[in-house]
Amino acid sequence: xxxxxxxxxxxxxxxxxxxxxxxxxxxxxxxxxxxxxxxxxxxxxxxxxxxxxxxxxxxxxxxxxxxxxxxxxxxxxxxxxxxxxxxxxxxxxxxxxxxxxxxxxxxxxxxxxxxxxxxxxxxxxxxxxxxxxxxxxxxxxxxxxxxxxxxxxxxxxxxxxxxxxxxxxxxxxxxxxxxxxxxxxxxxxxxxxxxxxxxxxxxxxxxxxxxxxxxxxxxxxxxxxxxxxxxxxxxxxxxxxxxxxxxxxxxxxxxxxxxxxxxxxxxxxxxxxxxxxxxxxxxxxxxxxxxxxxxxxxxxxxxxxxxxxxxxxxxxxxxxxxxxxxxxxxxxxx
Amino acid sequence: xxxxxxxxxxxxxxxxxxxxxxxxxxxxxxxxxxxxxxxxxxxxxxxxxxxxxxxxxxxxxxxxxxxxxxxxxxxxxxxxxxxxxxxxxxxxxxxxxxxxxxxxxxxxxxxxxxxxxxxxxxxxxxxxxxxxxxxxxxxxxxxxxxxxxxxxxxxxxxxxxxxxxxxxxxxx
Numbered sequence: 001x002x003x004x005x006x007x008x009x010x011x012x013x014x015x016x017x018x019x020x021x022x023x024x025x026x027x028x029x030x031x032x033x034x035x036x037x038x039x040x041x042x043x044x045x046x047x048x049x050x051x052x053x054x055x056x057x058x059x060x061x062x063x064x065x066x067x068x069x070x071x072x073x074x075x076x077x078x079x080x081x082x083x084x085x086x087x088x089x090x091x092x093x094x095x096x097x098x099x100x101x102x103x104x105x106x107x108x109x110x111x112x113x114x115x116x117x118x119x120x121x122x123x124x125x126x127x128x129x130x131x132x133x134x135x136x137x138x139x140x141x142x143x144x145x146x147x148x149x150x151x152x153x154x155x156x157x158x159x160x161x162x163x164x165x166x167x168x169x170x171x172x173x174x175x176x177x178x179x180x181x182x183x184x185x186x187x188x189x190x191x192x193x194x195x196x197x198x199x200x201x202x203x204x205x206x207x208x209x210x211x212x213x214x215x216x217x218x219x220x221x222x223x224x225x226x227x228x229x230x231x232x233x234x235x236x237x238x239x240x241x242x243x244x245x246x247x248x249x250x251x252x253x254x255x256x257x258x259x260x261x262x263x264x265x266x267x268x269x270x271x272x273x274x275x276x277x278x279x280x281x282x283x284x285x286x287x288x289x290x291x292x293x294x295x296x297x298x299x300x301x302x303x304x305x306x307x308x309x310x311x312x313x314x315x316x317x318x319x320x321x322x323x324x325x326x327x328x329x330x331x332x333x334x
Numbered sequence: 335x336x337x338x339x340x341x342x343x344x345x346x347x348x349x350x351x352x353x354x355x356x357x358x359x360x361x362x363x364x365x366x367x368x369x370x371x372x373x374x375x376x377x378x379x380x381x382x383x384x385x386x387x388x389x390x391x392x393x394x395x396x397x398x399x400x401x402x403x404x405x406x407x408x409x410x411x412x413x414x415x416x417x418x419x420x421x422x423x424x425x426x427x428x429x430x431x432x433x434x435x436x437x438x439x440x441x442x443x444x445x446x447x448x449x450x451x452x453x454x455x456x457x458x459x460x461x462x463x464x465x466x467x468x469x470x471x472x473x474x475x476x477x478x479x480x481x482x483x484x485x486x487x488x489x490x491x492x493x494x495x496x497x498x499x500x501x502x503x504x505x506x
Contacts, residue, residue: 017405034408037409037410038406038410040411040412041395041396041410041411041413042396043412044412044413044414045396049446049448050446052446053396053397053443053446054397054442055396055397055401055406316396316406317406320401320405320406321405323402323403323405324405327403
């Protein structure tokens with residue numbers, strides 16, 4: 001197999017199956033579809049009286065969060081628990097690193113705990129990739145969000161949400177609205193939508209929050225919300241990332257809401273059956289009106305449910321890919 | 335040695351199953367097929383019994399004991415059980431019984447839905463590899479099989495049995 005980019009050989013095994021999950025960049029449509037199909041099956045498990053399957057029994061999943069998160073961490077914990085894995089969660093930002101321990105030292109300590117899988121969130125782009133490169137080979141690394149780079153499980157749960165509500169991607173218009181510049185969610189969504197064959201991907205936001213050269217993702221740029229929302233099937237709102245904003249990019253939050261906040265009136269320009277998504281946590285009255293967030297078009301809470309199923313799919317597929325690679329290595333060593 | 339015709343086996347299995355259920359005094363059991371071949375056999379069996387109750391389907395991929403060797407099945411589908419399991423008499427149907435590991439996985443999965451009153455195991459073929467203490471209550475035919483051979487059911491229409499030789503084909 002010829003690698004398409006530097007990330008591809010690292011996150012796939014010799015048979016092209018996932019062994020880490022770091023980025024959607026370069027992943028083929030078939031693999032993304034397999035993740036969605038597997039997640040659909042896990043969604044059924046989540047609806048049972050006993051919401052647990054024995055797939056990862058005896059495995060240890062370690063959530064290493066160098067950056068705060070509630071939803072992503074808890075849904076990863078639930079996903080691992082529903083696969084019968086043992087789970088530990090570490091908030092490294094509040095422990096070792098503040099005592100001067102390096103990323104390497106933290107990693108070696110976690111390895112010594114014999115974890116089979118790391119779920120990593122870090123404020124630096126490329127952190128999960130770095131850890132996957134340096135961790136011992138049979139440990140799977142899942143990216144739970146790295147800097148502005150990628151949030152691949154969020155991307156896939158957004159795709160599952162769209163597929164479950166719209167059936168397929170072939171005839172859809174999808175708008176991603178807000179702070180595109182700082183958003184790893186936007187990047188993962190654009191890559192996934194493109195790979196899954198969505199023909200009309202729009203990004204909408206103020207010029208200062210749209211990265212230069214974004215057209216390479218195959219998207220159309222709009223700086224006017226009403227124009228961009230016209231006849232779309234799906235609206236993905238992004239959180240205004242106030243903590244990442246160094247200043248000078250926006251006049252004020254009030255100004256942002258006036259121009260780019262999703263209100264009932266603005267949503268009326270989209271298709272009548274359009275769905276509204278948001279990765280959370282939502283800033284009511286900053287990027288989205290409460291009436292829209294809680295309204296009939298909103299599927300924001302469904303996304304949380306789908307997120308658990310997608311994370312179960314990714315955890316089990318990566319563990320499966322690691323097992324297969326270990327077998328291949330053993331056969332080759334004979 | 336030629337392989338039997340599944341349709342003929344299923345006709346006799348319907349007779350045997352009716353007698354078995356009568357002996358156990360089980361009325362209106364719930365039918366569950368194990369994906370994929372077991373679902374086809376279950377449908378044919380229900381037709382032969384003129385039973386139009388909803389058929390449950392199980393995908394045991396999440397419960398298999400060979401995950402660490404063989405990994406996750408790439409075409410896993412949701413299990414669908416359109417009825418309660420708790421307190422019900424179940425008829426669990428599979429195509430080929432060999433090691434018994436699929437049935438063990440299926441029983442584990444069923445018990446995550448509830449506690450059935452009883453489970454009757456029905457298999458089209460029993461190859462009797464005897465790795466686990468699991469035997470069918472109703473069986474179409476028992477065949478001895480050489481170690482490197484497998485038998486696969488193709489379908490759904492028509493159902494046919496196919497012999498596979500592991501020395502020439504891969505295990506999947």
